Amino acid sequence: MGSKARTEAFSDGIFAIAATLLVLDLAVPKPGPSLLAGLLQEWPAYAAYATSFLTIGIIWVNHHAVLERLERVDRGLLFLNVVFLLFVALIPFPTKVLAQYLQSGGDYAHVAAAAYGVAMILMGISFSILNYYSMARGLIPVQRRLTLWQQVRYSIGLLMYAVGTAVSLLDARAGLLIYAGMAFYYVIEPLLAARQAVLPASPKPTSPPVPPAPASASDPRR
Numbered sequence: 001m002g003s004k005a006r007t008e009a010f011s012d013g014i015f016a017i018a019a020t021l022l023v024l025d026l027a028v029p030k031p032g033p034s035l036l037a038g039l040l041q042e043w044p045a046y047a048a049y050a051t052s053f054l055t056i057g058i059i060w061v062n063h064h065a066v067l068e069r070l071e072r073v074d075r076g077l078l079f080l081n082v083v084f085l086l087f088v089a090l091i092p093f094p095t096k097v098l099a100q101y102l103q104s105g106g107d108y109a110h111v112a113a114a115a116y117g118v119a120m121i122l123m124g125i126s127f128s129i130l131n132y133y134s135m136a137r138g139l140i141p142v143q144r145r146l147t148l149w150q151q152v153r154y155s156i157g158l159l160m161y162a163v164g165t166a167v168s169l170l171d172a173r174a175g176l177l178i179y180a181g182m183a184f185y186y187v188i189e190p191l192l193a194a195r196q197a198v199l200p201a202s203p204k205p206t207s208p209p210v211p212p213a214p215a216s217a218s219d220p221r222r
Contacts, residue, residue: 003073007081014085015060021092022049025099044102047176052095054183059088059127066131069140077139080130087123094119102172113172116179117165124158157182
């Protein structure tokens with residue numbers, strides 16, 4: 001197995017473990033008068049789980065796209081990939097902290113939501129460094145490199161995580177809403193773009209045939 005294949009296999013294992021650990025943090029409601037009320041009381045855990053799972057899925061897709069474009073790997077890339085995976089594996093921890101403190105309320109909920117945003121920012125920065133290192137070292141052929149618009153799209157994600165972190169210090173729920181909105185956007189936007197690409201082009205309107213002009217009396221063909 002080549003270095004590129006081993007890198008992808010190791011990375012996929014970390015992604016799978018991180019995504020699986022998220023569901024282990026979903027607690028069963030304590031027995032009470034109403035199971036439905038108990039389940040609804042756990043909404044912060046469900047919201048944090050969905051947000052983080054979608055985020056891990058998006059990161060996995062983008063990471064796969066980077067590795068797919070690689071022509072080769074070097075030692076520096078391997079270490080940068082390890083640092084990136086360190087932050088991916090960290091995601092279940094701030095997710096659990098955010099869910100617990102959102103449910104309990106209080107001022108610490110703001111800190112938990114902001115800590116979640118900081119973890120996502122660190123993960124995004126490490127991924128950006130990994131991508132730019134690959135291009136700077138010539139590991140990605142020129143024809144396979146990201147376009148300027150694609151690089152801007154990735155940078156917007158980092159900016160929005162920074163905005164979500166700042167908003168979290170004022171309103172933890174609003175911060176979670178920003179994080180969740182970003183995750184849903186990055187899931188839906190490629191699907192809409194792919195759908196638009198496969199739609200058949202609308203046929204151009206054709207003019208009705210022009211009937212021949214009636215022959216005049218002086219027409220020699222009469």
